Amino acid sequence: MDEEIKVFLTFFIIFSYFAYWASWNEESTYSLVKSVVEENRFEIDTYKDSTGDRIHCSNNHYYSDKYPGLAFLSTPIYGIIKKTSIYFNLTKGSELFYFSDGVKLSYDVGFQINDISRLFLTMLTSSLFASLTVVLLFKFLKTQPLRIKKYRFVVITSFGIGSLLLPHSLVFTRHAITTFLFFFSLILIIINKKEKCVKKIFLSGCIYGIGILVSPLLIILSVPYVLYIKHLKKPVKYFIFGFSLGILPLLLYYIHTGFPVLPTFIKKLLGEYLPNLCWDQARVLYIRQSSLKNLIERFIFTSPQTLVYPSKGLFFYYPFLILLLFFNILRKKHTDEKFFLITSLLIVTIFISIMPLWWGGWSGYGPRYFSPIIPLFYLWSTGIFSRINWKIWSIPLILSMLTNFLLLQYGEDMIHELPSEIYIEKLKNFQILSNPLLEHYLPLFLKNGPRSMLFESLILDGTIDIRLSVHSCGLSSPTIKRDEIFLSSLPNSILTLRVPFLCLIPLILSLLFLWRNDILKKFKLNRKKFSIVLLVSLIMFTLCFLRIRTWIYGENWQSQELSGKKIEVNNRWMSQNASIILFNNNNKMGKSNLLFKVENFHKPRTLLIFLNDKQIGNYEINGTKIINQEMNLRPKKNEIIFYSIEGCDRPTELGLHDCDLRCLSFKISNIEIRNLE
Amino acid sequence: MPNKKNVVYKLFKDKENLLIFCIVFGIVVLSIGVYLVGYHIPFGSTILTMGSGIFYISVIFFVFLLI
Numbered sequence: 001m002d003e004e005i006k007v008f009l010t011f012f013i014i015f016s017y018f019a020y021w022a023s024w025n026e027e028s029t030y031s032l033v034k035s036v037v038e039e040n041r042f043e044i045d046t047y048k049d050s051t052g053d054r055i056h057c058s059n060n061h062y063y064s065d066k067y068p069g070l071a072f073l074s075t076p077i078y079g080i081i082k083k084t085s086i087y088f089n090l091t092k093g094s095e096l097f098y099f100s101d102g103v104k105l106s107y108d109v110g111f112q113i114n115d116i117s118r119l120f121l122t123m124l125t126s127s128l129f130a131s132l133t134v135v136l137l138f139k140f141l142k143t144q145p146l147r148i149k150k151y152r153f154v155v156i157t158s159f160g161i162g163s164l165l166l167p168h169s170l171v172f173t174r175h176a177i178t179t180f181l182f183f184f185s186l187i188l189i190i191i192n193k194k195e196k197c198v199k200k201i202f203l204s205g206c207i208y209g210i211g212i213l214v215s216p217l218l219i220i221l222s223v224p225y226v227l228y229i230k231h232l233k234k235p236v237k238y239f240i241f242g243f244s245l246g247i248l249p250l251l252l253y254y255i256h257t258g259f260p261v262l263p264t265f266i267k268k269l270l271g272e273y274l275p276n277l278c279w280d281q282a283r284v285l286y287i288r289q290s291s292l293k294n295l296i297e298r299f300i301f302t303s304p305q306t307l308v309y310p311s312k313g314l315f316f317y318y319p320f321l322i323l324l325l326f327f328n329i330l331r332k333k334h335t336d337e338k339f340f341l342i343t344s345l346l347i348v349t350i351f352i353s354i355m356p357l358w359w360g361g362w363s364g365y366g367p368r369y370f371s372p373i374i375p376l377f378y379l380w381s382t383g384i385f386s387r388i389n390w391k392i393w394s395i396p397l398i399l400s401m402l403t404n405f406l407l408l409q410y411g412e413d414m415i416h417e418l419p420s421e422i423y424i425e426k427l428k429n430f431q432i433l434s435n436p437l438l439e440h441y442l443p444l445f446l447k448n449g450p451r452s453m454l455f456e457s458l459i460l461d462g463t464i465d466i467r468l469s470v471h472s473c474g475l476s477s478p479t480i481k482r483d484e485i486f487l488s489s490l491p492n493s494i495l496t497l498r499v500p501f502l503c504l505i506p507l508i509l510s511l512l513f514l515w516r517n518d519i520l521k522k523f524k525l526n527r528k529k530f531s532i533v534l535l536v537s538l539i540m541f542t543l544c545f546l547r548i549r550t551w552i553y554g555e556n557w558q559s560q561e562l563s564g565k566k567i568e569v570n571n572r573w574m575s576q577n578a579s580i581i582l583f584n585n586n587n588k589m590g591k592s593n594l595l596f597k598v599e600n601f602h603k604p605r606t607l608l609i610f611l612n613d614k615q616i617g618n619y620e621i622n623g624t625k626i627i628n629q630e631m632n633l634r635p636k637k638n639e640i641i642f643y644s645i646e647g648c649d650r651p652t653e654l655g656l657h658d659c660d661l662r663c664l665s666f667k668i669s670n671i672e673i674r675n676l677e
Numbered sequence: 678m679p680n681k682k683n684v685v686y687k688l689f690k691d692k693e694n695l696l697i698f699c700i701v702f703g704i705v706v707l708s709i710g711v712y713l714v715g716y717h718i719p720f721g722s723t724i725l726t727m728g729s730g731i732f733y734i735s736v737i738f739f740v741f742l743l744i
Binding site: 008042076202252257 | 693700705
């Protein structure tokens with residue numbers, strides 16, 4: 001197999017494996033995909049309830065507030081899934097409704113076509129194009145002198161796993177594709193630096209135009225980009241021809257929809273000719289209220305936060321990038337490339353700083369608009385590996401990769417949670433606004449391990465639902481649903497499998513299988529030795545995940561909750577019913593006591609306790625109560641079921657907690673089993 | 678002077694030309710699709726999907742075969 005194919009497959013497997021679906025952002029684009037394929041229109045009226053990221057226009061239609069490029073590129077994938085789904089008996093679930101700031105929104109559960117679509121749309125857009133970006137860099141490095149070429153695997157590992165590319169390759173948002181299109185367009189030009197290949201310059205323009213269809217950031221990046229092309233003495237006019245063609249779908253989309261995020265001054269200009277243009281009042285108001293002085297102030301105060309501060313600083317999260325930047329700046333040659341990188345970084349920083357929600361909550365690393373320019377850091381700085389001692393570059397490189405592993409968790413929005421006065425005061429005094437890496441991601445990483453939603457949903461629920469939470473408002477628990485799963489009964493206990501970190505086993509195995517020939521060659525092993533080493537390591541590794549227990553949580557428990565910054569390990573909410581599995585290691589019937597604290601949700605409820613399908617307890621719960629239930633356990637495995645006669649209720653439907661879609665009945669705490677005999 | 682047949686032959690013989698043609702063709706078809714979907718013309722979404730699909734596949738082939 002070709003090296004490039006293996007590189008592609010490696011990153012494609014990693015990115016797809018950790019893919020997840022977190023927020024309204026993805027739902028907004030997905031709604032547009034479904035509208036185009038199923039209803040042949042750009043209005044998302046039918047699917048508007050699934051997302052809060054939407055624009056309600058004066059023509060009484062709803063539109064997605066995202067640029068349409070990602071949705072257009074996803075239509076073939078969804079079209080194929082839709083056409084083939086008729087040959088399979090896919091289940092149709094139900095829709096739950098919740099409220100966010102008084103707006104009623106829906107959340108679908110159990111629609112298999114949506115689960116399949118979400119997984120494949122993420123894999124075949126963001127993950128696939130991010131892997132192609134790595135391949136492009138790999139191919140570029142192959143054309144470099146030997147001293148650089150020999151570090152090509154270190155460079156691509158650093159780029160693919162230790163940079164901003166990873167967090168965006170996992171979600172169905174535009175940033176990974178924008179990065180690919182921007183980099184692809186640039187590579188087409190620089191790879192033929194010495195020749196004036198008109199076709200490729202034209203193609204580069206086309207790709208760049210399509211890039212703008214995906215993300216507005218490329219509009220402002222086009223200034224340093226065109227200056228760079230001009231500096232290379234390439235015929236810019238062919239680039240502009242191609243660009244005009246590439247941007248055509250966006251212009252046509254604008255004409256039909258009056259795209260809501262069109263800059264205000266263009267809207268004013270076009271308003272006379274196209275009176276049906278859709279206006280996003282919130283954004284228009286924001287631009288109108290922001291004077292130049294205001295924008296400059298915002299840039300001064302927020303740029304340190306977006307570049308170096310722990311809140312959302314690019315160089316804090318990825319220290320290896322700062323090394324690459326300094327190396328690039330300190331070089332005597334390549335002034336045009338230096339200028340291109342620095343101006344692009346400056347432009348993107350300004351762009352992010354003046355955005356109203358510059359910190360970009362609920363995504364691993366917030367200021368996501370930096371992602372398209374990340375390849376520029378690597379493109380001309382790879383000499384760092386051969387010129388600087390490995391001890392200097394390896395530490396920031398490892399830290400950058402570690403950051404990305406920590407970020408494989410449920411997101412946060414700590415800055416948004418700050419009271420506005422404290423936020424302004426801290427911002428203006430250049431103080432740290434938040435430290436999510438240490439306060440949010442690290443504790444969750446230690447609790448959950450890196451989270452692969454595909455693996456978790458397969459092993460815990462037998463589905464392929466990759467949504468990270470039960471909803472997108474961010475109020476559900478960020479912890480893994482179940483820590484341990486029942487494996488089998490042993491002669492005197494229960495054998496369980498620990499779920500956190502377990503997802504690494506299939507990933508490592510598949511990567512080892514892919515690179516087996518190279519590993520055999522490198523370590524001079526034969527196949528037999530390699531298989532034995534692999535088998536022994538696999539057994540050792542799997543043994544680390546086995547646990548022996550006397551009881552474990554069974555089905556229908558909600559995830560553990562965060563109380564402040566602490567995870568409540570001993571408390572669990574249950575749905576209408578929930579079970580625990582316990583083991584009696586006597587060979588005869590034995591008396592035991594079940595002790596626990598119980599609290600009802602919202603209204604008085606009746607709790608029934610069943611032991612092996614026989615009712616053993618009936619309690620009226622109104623408030624908190626400690627229960628001591630006597631049980632007569634049969635030998636070996638026993639199952640206790642807690643049951644709420646009144647069923648369960650959803651906090652969002654009762655107006656108690658916006659967005660909370662969990663169905664709750666009782667909170668059971670501090671379960672203890674005491675053997676009497 | 679090559680006749681029409683030769684031009685077409687040349688175009689499809691050279692992988693680079695063929696893939697560039699496919700990418701550009703994909704963008705053109707995608708644009709037509711966007712235009713048609715805007716007017717709710719029934720086959721608009723099929724055209725848009727086709728254009729997008731042609732672009733998508735050609736780009737992947739281009740990355741692997743020609744760079």
